[in-house]
Amino acid sequence: MNVHVLDDGAIERTLEALRAEAPAGLLARTMATAGLADAYAPVQSPIGPVLVAYSAHCVSAVGLAENAASFEMRVAAELGRPVRRVEALPPDLERAVERRLAGDRRVRVPFDLRRRSPFERAVLEKALEIPTGEVRPYAWIAAEIGRPRAVRAVGTALARNPIPLLIPCHRVVRSDGMIGNYSMGGPTVKRAVLEAEGMDVEAYVSEAEAGIRLIGSDTTKVTCLPTCRHARRVMPRHRVRFGSLAQALAAGYRPCRVCRPISLAA
Amino acid sequence: MNDRLAVSLAGDLDGSFEQLVRDHQDRLYSLALRYLGDASDAEELTQDAFVRAYRALAGYEPQRRRELQVRPWLSTIVLNLCRNRARRVRPAQVDLDGLDAVATHAVQGRNGAAGQPETHALLREDAEVWARRVRALPARYREPLLLRYVDDLAYAEISTALGIPEGTLRAQVHRGLALLRSALEQETAAAGPDGAAGRSALQLAEVAL
Incomplete structure (x- = not known):
């Protein structure tokens, strides 16, 4: 190899050939x-x-x-x-x-909700509090954010959720057991997502259709929304079913402090 | 064009920033790539540099944005990030360099040098082998060479970017080219006709510097 013919000009051109194009993304x-x-x-x-x-x-x-x-x-x-x-x-x-x-709620994912109205943000942030594998009624969200009469508006805000799945609008359902529609592919997908999260949708729907709104334990005398983790812990023989909060309260039951069915009284 | 961009940066930063990225991404990415030797590190670093530039510009008064020498300023940001990263990963990188140098030798002809009429056998080597020779130089030669030929800055701009007088820079670039040539000569002499032992010669040259 004739290295001696490699002058400064050749080395300069070689260095210029080190220029590259930025990657496409x-x-x-x-x-x-x-x-x-x-x-x-x-x-x-x-x-x-x-x-x-x-x-x-x-x-x-x-x-x-x-x-x-x-x-x-x-x-x-x-x-x-x-x-x-x-x-x-x-x-x-x-x-x-x-x-x-994958269901790990300890991981913080920051969301960009700047273009949402304060009401919509409140609804979406409240939905974020619903644990994996559980559901809450629309009226519960409305009451929890201090707008108990705005149940329909809650439904609209959830339907416009720009970040479905990560903001779990699918965990908000009708209290009569209708799973409701879903922007990510309709009611079937909403059901599938809830089942993937470990919820027994079948059991929830059949109880709700039978008019059951709350579950209680006759040992603790605490009443919960049906999918609350405390309701799911109740042994079948201690499980009590109520059609309304008033009925549970009249029977001497105290509303659970975790799922707060008391909000439905508003 | 640079001046027009400076004016629009001074006015509508958010609206003109994309053009700034388009105009400078290739040269800044090249600089980072040849400084670090790793494509994904270089991409991440270039992106980081642009985001830092954006945040800095957003904090500047329009007057200051207008007067900014965008090209050397951006190069300085990339260079500082490169220095920090190179300092952090240096020990591991030296080991890897030694191990895969021969393998990299085998990958040839990816850059455009191959088709040019003055093609010399050594010019056809993979660009990364050349970049490695440049990285083996001390910083005072390496950085001016990268800014001059890879980043394509004028001497006046390099002077702004590095804070070194132009006369000194010209001398450093000249000396850097000479060092590269002698490293190459030693490599080739040690390698013999089939180029097998080129790597150890480069390392010898490195020690000699």
Whole structure:
């Protein structure tokens, strides 16, 4: 090899050849991290892959993976920012989202709800308090946020939930046992999500249809909403069923302090 | 074009930031890639640099944004992040470099140098082998060389980015090129016709510096 012919010019050209093109997703990820745009990527969930959009490290939207085009349009329209697909979420955010979707409520996932009204934010934040595997009636949410008469508006706010699954609007159901509709694919999917979370939907629906609204324990004399973890602990032979809170209170039962059925009295 | 961008940055930062990223992402990514030697580290770092730049710009008065020399300023941000990261990962990286140098040698012809008429056998090596030679240089030669040829800054801009007078920079670039050539000569001499032992020669050159 004739190394001696390698002059400074050749070395300079070689160094210039070290220039490279930035990877395709760099722009989209940079704009999303700076909070100037949203980027989205598919993430695994109990109901299959879903699309998760983020901006400035906050999750801004979740949608069904099979409708990427309509998801993009919806996000762009709702957030008023450009949205682009990237290969993956930032690693720490992806880990948090996946663990949260797998039912781990200790993981904190920050949400971007800036474009929601204060009422809608209150509804969505209240829904976040419902534990995995449990459900609450719409009227319970309305009462808990101090708007007991706004039950229909609660339903609307939950139907407009931009971040389904992660904000568990699916855990809000009608107290008569109707599971209700679901933006992520209809009532069947809502049922499937609840079952994937470990809830016995069949048992809940049949009791609710029979008019049962509360469960009590005749040893503790505490009454709970049917899916409350304290209600599920009650042994069958001590299990008491009530059609209303008034009925339970009249029987000398105290409302559970965890699931707060007292809210339904409002 | 840079001036127009500076003016729009001064006015509508959020609206013009995407153009700033488009204009500078290739050169800043190249700088990070050749400084660190790892594509995913470089991508993450470049993104981090842009986000830091955005936050800094958002805090600046419009006047200061207008007067900012965007090109060297962005290079300085990348360079500082590179230095911090290189300091953190240096021990592990040296080991890996030694182990996979020969393997990298085998991957050839990915950069454009191959097709050029003045092509020399050594120029056809994988770009990363060359980048490794540059990384083996002391910082005072390595950084001016990267900024001059990979980041494509003018001497005046490098002077702003590094805070070093232009005359000194020209001397450092000249000396850096000479060091690269002598490292290469020693490598080739040690390697013999089939280039097998090139790596140890480079390490010798490194020690000599």
